Amino acid sequence: MLLTIDSSAGASLALTRGETVLAAWHTEETTSHAEVLAPALHTMLSENSVTGGDLDAIAVGAGPGPFTGLRVGLALAHSLAEAWRLPLHGLCSLDALALRAVDAGIEGEFLAATDARRREVYWASYRNDDGDAQLVSGPHVGPPAECPALPAVGAGAGPYPDQLRPAALAGQEPEAWTPHAAELGRLAHGALAGELTGVLCEPRPLYLRESDAKVPRQMRQGAS
Amino acid sequence: MSDEPLVLGIETSCDETGIGLVRGRRLLAHEVASSVEEHVRFGGVIPEIAARAHLEAFTPTLRRALETAGVELDEVDAIAVTAGPGLAGALMVGLSAAKGLALATGTPLYGINHLVAHVAVGLLDKDGEQAPTGAGGTTHGAAGTAAAAHATGALLVSGGHTEMLRIGSITEDVQLLGSTIDDAAGEAYDKVARLLGLGYPGGPKIDAAAADGDPQAFRFPRGLTMPKFEGTEENPGKHRHNWSFSGLKTAVARAVEQFEQAGRPVPTADIAASFQEAVVDVLTSKTVRACREHGITSLLLGGGVAANSRLRELLAQRCEQAGVELTVPPISLCTDNGAMVAALGAQLVAAGVQPSSWEIPADSGLPVSRISL
Ligand SMILES: [Zn+2]
Numbered sequence: 001m002l003l004t005i006d007s008s009a010g011a012s013l014a015l016t017r018g019e020t021v022l023a024a025w026h027t028e029e030t031t032s033h034a035e036v037l038a039p040a041l042h043t044m045l046s047e048n049s050v051t052g053g054d055l056d057a058i059a060v061g062a063g064p065g066p067f068t069g070l071r072v073g074l075a076l077a078h079s080l081a082e083a084w085r086l087p088l089h090g091l092c093s094l095d096a097l098a099l100r101a102v103d104a105g106i107e108g109e110f111l112a113a114t115d116a117r118r119r120e121v122y123w124a125s126y127r128n129d130d131g132d133a134q135l136v137s138g139p140h141v142g143p144p145a146e147c148p149a150l151p152a153v154g155a156g157a158g159p160y161p162d163q164l165r166p167a168a169l170a171g172q173e174p175e176a177w178t179p180h181a182a183e184l185g186r187l188a189h190g191a192l193a194g195e196l197t198g199v200l201c202e203p204r205p206l207y208l209r210e211s212d213a214k215v216p217r218q219m220r221q222g223a224s
Numbered sequence: 225m226s227d228e229p230l231v232l233g234i235e236t237s238c239d240e241t242g243i244g245l246v247r248g249r250r251l252l253a254h255e256v257a258s259s260v261e262e263h264v265r266f267g268g269v270i271p272e273i274a275a276r277a278h279l280e281a282f283t284p285t286l287r288r289a290l291e292t293a294g295v296e297l298d299e300v301d302a303i304a305v306t307a308g309p310g311l312a313g314a315l316m317v318g319l320s321a322a323k324g325l326a327l328a329t330g331t332p333l334y335g336i337n338h339l340v341a342h343v344a345v346g347l348l349d350k351d352g353e354q355a356p357t358g359a360g361g362t363t364h365g366a367a368g369t370a371a372a373a374h375a376t377g378a379l380l381v382s383g384g385h386t387e388m389l390r391i392g393s394i395t396e397d398v399q400l401l402g403s404t405i406d407d408a409a410g411e412a413y414d415k416v417a418r419l420l421g422l423g424y425p426g427g428p429k430i431d432a433a434a435a436d437g438d439p440q441a442f443r444f445p446r447g448l449t450m451p452k453f454e455g456t457e458e459n460p461g462k463h464r465h466n467w468s469f470s471g472l473k474t475a476v477a478r479a480v481e482q483f484e485q486a487g488r489p490v491p492t493a494d495i496a497a498s499f500q501e502a503v504v505d506v507l508t509s510k511t512v513r514a515c516r517e518h519g520i521t522s523l524l525l526g527g528g529v530a531a532n533s534r535l536r537e538l539l540a541q542r543c544e545q546a547g548v549e550l551t552v553p554p555i556s557l558c559t560d561n562g563a564m565v566a567a568l569g570a571q572l573v574a575a576g577v578q579p580s581s582w583e584i585p586a587d588s589g590l591p592v593s594r595i596s597l
Contacts, residue, residue: 032585034316038323039582045327052328067272068313071279072320078283079324083297205279211272 001050002192003058003080004185005041007033007073008065008093009114009155009178013041015048016185018193023048024182033072041076052084059188061093061179063206064122064139065114070205077203089188090203094154096183098126098133101153104169109136111148113156113164114178116141121156121164122208123147135198141208153177229301229573232289232325233566236318237310237338238384239263239274241281243289244563245300246570251348253292254563256556257281260425267424268414269383271311278317289562298329302579304569307335307597308590310384315586323582332579334569335597337590338560340398342526343378343391344568345557377401377520377548379511381535382527382559383410383425388465388511389592390518394568395575400592401514402465405448409503410529412469416476416499420492430496431532437497439534444475444502446509457517465514472502504535512542522549530558572596 001022004014011033012026025040045051060077063070081088097112106128113123124138125148137148144156144163151167153174158166166175190196228248235242244254259277263269290297305322308315319335326333378389386404391397407415410427417426422433447468448454455461476499483490515523523543529535530552543550557563577596584597 034320035583035585038320038327042327042582068275068316071275071313071317075279075282075317075320076324078279079286079321080328082283082286083325083328205276207276211270211276213266213270213273 001055002185002188003055004060004181004188005037005058005073005077006061006093006096006179006181006184007037007069008061008063011037011069011073012179012181013037013044014180014182014185015044015050016182016189018189019186021182021185024180026180028178030066030069033069037072037076052080052086055084055086057087057089057188057192059089059091059184060203061096061181061184062090062201062203063093064116064141064208065093066117067205067207074203074205088203089192090201091184091187091199092124092139092201092206093179093184094122094124094139095133095135095187095199096179097154097177098124099183099187100177101126101167101169101174102128102131102133104172104174106151106153106167106169109150110167111150111152111164113144113147113152113154115156115159119143121147121160123156125150132196139206139208229570230295230299231302231304231566231569231573232300233562233564233569234303234305234318234322235338235341235560235562235565236278236314237306237308238314238560239269239277240560241278241285242560242562242565243285244561244566245289245293245295246348246563246566248570248574249347249349249567251563252295253289254561255285255289255292256561257285264424267418269311271313274311275313275317278314282317282321297325300329300331302332302334302569302573304334304336304565304572306338306341306565307580307584308338308587310338310588312586312588315588319584319586327582333582334572335580335584336565336568336572337592337595339380339385339387339389339592340394340595341564341568342380343389343398343524344394344571345526345553345564346524346551347394347571348557348563348567374521375519376522376524377515377518378524378526379507379539380527381409381507381525381529383414384408385527386467387592388514390520395571395577395595398592398595401518402467402510404467404469405463406468406470407473409467409469409507410527412473412503413529415473419477419480420490420496422492422496427529427532430500431534433493434497434500434534437491437493437495439497439501441491441494442479442498444498445471446502446506447471449506465510467506467510469503472499500532500534504532504538507535508539508542511539512546512548515548516546520548522551525550525552526558528559531555
C-alpha cells in the first residue's frame with residue numbers, strides 16, 4: 001500500500017494498492033496547505049484504519065509548483081517517511097495530468113501545464129505511447145507563448161486560451177485540471193513494480209526558478 | 225512521564241534549522257543547521273533561501289539530534305514546534321514536518337511561541353548539573369514557574385526581534401512590556417555594518433571593529449527617549465519601554481557621508497564603537513527601568529545579540545546596580561535553536577496544557593501573550 005501526497009497546485013492525498021485507489025482527498029485551495037493537509041491525512045488514516053505499518057512506501061509530488069505550498073507537502077512526506085522508516089519517492093507532479101489525459105483518450109503529443117503565477121506556466125510535453133504517457137520534454141517554467149503548439153491539459157492552460165489550446169476531450173474540462181496524488185500513486189506503483197521507467201525522482205522540490213532574492217538597495221549603493 | 229516528558233523541539237522561524245531534545249529540564253541534544261552563509265551576499269536573511277534550506281536540512285538535523293541524545297523517535301512524548309512569530313514560509317516547513325512526526329508517532333503536538341521559547345532556555349539545567357531531585361522544580365533558573373513569588377523578565381535581542389517581556393508564569397502569563405517599533409537591534413547592526421563596509425552578520429563585525437574605537441567620539445541618538453515618548457512611571461508615555469533604531473541608522477549614514485564628501489577617511493572604529501554604545505545604552509537603560517517599574521528581580525538575556533560583548537558588560541553592570549539578577553545562557557542557546565522549543569514544550573506538557581490541533585497555522589505575527597496555539 002502506498003500513501004501519496006501532492007501539494008504542487010491544490011493539495012491532495014491518496015492511499016493506493018496497486019492500481020486501486022483506496023481513499024483520496026483533495027482541495028483546490030492554494031494558500032492553506034500548512035493548515036489543511038495534516039488534518040486531512042489524519043482523518044484519512046483513521047477512517048481507513050491505516051497506520052505506518054500498513055504502508056510499503058510514501059510517494060510525493062515534487063512539483064513544479066509555487067514554492068511555499070510545495071514545501072508543505074514535501075516536509076510532511078519527509079517526516080512521515082522518517083518516523084515510519086519507509087522509503088520515500090518523488091514524482092513530477094505534471095505526470096499526474098499526463099496520466100489523466102492518456103486515460104481520457106488523448107492522442108499524439110500534448111502539453112501538461114499548471115499555473116506558475118507571474119504570467120508563466122510550469123509545463124512538460126508528453127506523447128501517448130500505447131496508453132502510457134511518455135515524457136518528451138520538461139518540466140520547464142516559462143511564458144505560455146513559448147510553449148510548443150500542442151493541445152494542452154491542466155489549469156495552466158485556463159488563463160491563456162490564446163496561447164495554449166485546451167485539448168478536446170469528450171465531456172472533460174482539461175483546462176481546469178490540477179495534479180492529484182491518486183494518479184501519482186498509480187504511477188509510483190507502476191515504477192516500483194518495474195512496469196514504468198523514468199517516473200521516480202528524488203523527493204526534493206522541482207523549483208525550476210531561482211529564489212527571488214535581490215541584493216538590497218543599501219548593499220548596492222553602500223548607503224540608504 | 226508527566227514529570228519528565230521527553231520532548232522534541234523544532235525551530236525554523238528564521239535562518240536556523242534547530243532540532244532539540246529535552247527531558248523535563250535536562251538538555252539531551254540540540255543540533256542546528258544554519259543557512260547564514262547563503263544570506264551573506266544579500267546582507268540580510270532572504271526568506272525564500274531560508275525556507276529552501278530548512279527543507280534540505282530538516283531530516284539530517286533530526287537524525288543528528290536523535291543520535292546525540294541516544295533516543296528513538298517513538299520514545300518521544302510530545303513534539304513542540306515554533307508556530308510563530310517568524311518568516312511565514314520558513315515556519316511552514318517546520319510546522320508541516322512537526323505535524324508529520326506527531327501524526328506518525330501518535331504524540332501530541334504543541335505549536336509554541338518563539339519568543340517565549342527563548343525564555344524557556346533559562347529553565348534548562350545548567351551545564352554539569354543533575355536534574356533537580358525533589359526540588360519541585362519551582363525555583364530554578366531565571367524564569368521560575370507559577371510558584372515564583374516575583375516576576376521575571378527577559379530581554380530578547382536578535383536580527384529579527386527586540387523585546388522586553390514580563391513572565392509571571394511561563395505556561396500561562398507572559399506579557400510584552402516593550403519592543404522595537406521599527407528595526408530589530410540586530411537588523412540595525414546589519415545595516416550599519418553594511419554602511420561601514422564591514423560585512424554580514426553585522427553584530428560580531430561591529431563588535432570587533434568597536435574594540436579599537438572611542439564610544440564617545442560621536443553622540444548618536446537614543447531613540448524614543450524624549451519625555452513625550454517616555455512620560456513618567458506614574459503616567460507612562462506610549463513608548464516608555466519601546467525602542468527605535470531607524471533614526472540611529474540614519475544618523476550613522478549621515479556621519480559616514482560627511483567624511484566621504486569631505487574626502488576624509490571614515491573613522492570606522494569610532495563610528496562602530498559610538499553606534500554600539502548608543503544601541504547598548506538605550507537597550508539596557510530602558511530594560512533595567514522596566515524591571516524596576518514592574519517588580520522584576522531577575523532578568524534573562526536571549527537572542528543572537530546576547531553574544532555582543534558590550535551589551536553583556538553594560539547590562540550586567542546596570543542590573544547589578546539595580547539589584548536585578550541577570551542570567552545569560554550559553555550563546556548556542558541564545559541564538560535560535562530547537563532546545564528552547566523543546567524546553568517550553570516540556571513545561572506545557574508538565575503543566576497539563578492542551579496540545580494543539582492538526583489545523584494550527586504558521587502565524588508570523590503571533591503575539592507574545594499566546595504561549596501556545
Ligand atoms: Zn529568535
